[in-house]
Amino acid sequence: MEKNKLHKTVLITGASSGIGEATAQLLSKQGFQVFGTSRKPKSSTNNWIMIALDLNQPDSITKAIEEVIRQAGKIDVLINNAGLGITGPAEETPLKEVENVFQANLFGTCQVINEVIPHMRKNKFGKIINITSIAGYMGLPYRGFYSASKAALIQVSEAYRMEIEQFGIQVSCLAPGDIATNIASRRFHSVAKEKSPYFKNYQASLNLMDNHVDEGMSAQKVALEIEKIIKSRKPKVHYLVGGFLEKFSIYLKRFLPQKTYESLLKKHYNL
Template identity: 45%
Template sequence: MSGNNNQVVLLTGASSGIGKATAEWLMERGFRVYGTSRKAAGIMDGKPYKTSASGGFIEMIPLDVNSESSAENAVRTVLEREGSIDVLISNAGMGIAGSIEDTSIREAEKQFDVNFFGTLRMIRHVLPAMRKQGRGRIIVISSVAGLISIPYQSMYSASKYALEALVEALRHEVAPFGIKACLVEPGDTRTGFTSSRVIAEAAGEASPYYSRFRKSLDRMEQDEQNGVSPEKVARVIHGMIKRRNPPIRRAVGLGYKAILFLKRLLPSWLVEKLVGMLYA
């Protein structure tokens, strides 16, 4: 996929943050972007709401990644209009913060339903069309937290670890059909994710973990506010589309690449200590 040739992109979670920045970046370069949002139904009129001189556009369509029928309908809508889907970018996600003890099973299930099962739903629904085409690109937005688990962000980290395992297996399974699967792993990014993070109901002042949790969360939010721009993540995603043979994963930002490189070199006890110093 070295050139875009007005490729058709289905991008989940496109109304804000990394998703919005990626949709606009790709549109400006001639991609036909179908962005999704749970709130898109009100503006869905069959016409692009943004266009570019390069021939690209963004059209928003409704999608709730928690719903099997909604995922199926979103894919069908794009296929009926375009006849193909060249790229799926699974970006929709959310985060729950709190200690493991303070996080209920219901809250953990919600975390996995959006981040993991939402991605799985979209992958399963685009694969038949991509196999028929004999080509396709599946890009899953994971996280550095999917390779280094963060205290008090355990459910978020676990959902991203699960995505890492999913794509590693998927990559082998779909390669014979001309489909490439890969991961993009942002670290702290300046988006609305910080303000939209969900706090576990039991993580209030009565929790025995409260003081350490608040300190960890404050550090995390500060890092996010000083993090990379969503446009930088968009550039990396575009690069993964353009490459004929993209690597299985790509971290965003030199600092995070260095951290992941050091994780492979340093003894596990030292990595554990460093993470604890930062976030525990």
């Protein structure tokens, strides 16, 4: 096992709820020194330290990393969990909201990575785990821009992995499927306008998405998978966590004819 796992310093973005909070709870109980971030952190009695970080504010990212280094002197593990969701017909989704999602899910996340790398390189050790999404492996109807932002993070993670491995830094992606969190209440929804030509299908898709989240697996199961990656000496590039059909859908996309796969997706979404 590389170095003493019980004394690693872990930074988790988006640790106020859902996957981030569950991971912070799990790792802090095991003796890891855990820093979590939130746009507006609240004081708590948790066993980890919460600091302010807003992925849409570059200065906030710089200050957050500086604060972790000031307190801990290092960052051994970075878990990029924070991000934004977005739904809507591609034609009707405001491009300003699309920019916000890409700023959080890609650009801001990459800035976090870039500001952490020098500290990991100095110690010749580090693990970066980017929380992507199974949605990033396919273009989903009415979630196209979310799929695109996560797909971009997946691809750039592969590039980072090859570039910084020489410094002793390992990069992995963990793609969850539907998780029972409150993400639905925090994602941007293009309003389903009755006069829109997409109204009927979009509203039905929204209901389906929310049902999937409500029936999704627990955030704690994702946290356990993250723990495995941290403890692995040679972590893989990609990890999937979700229901059988969610994970199997990625393999189907690789082997089925494109139109056949598209027909399956359309049937699933009642299009």
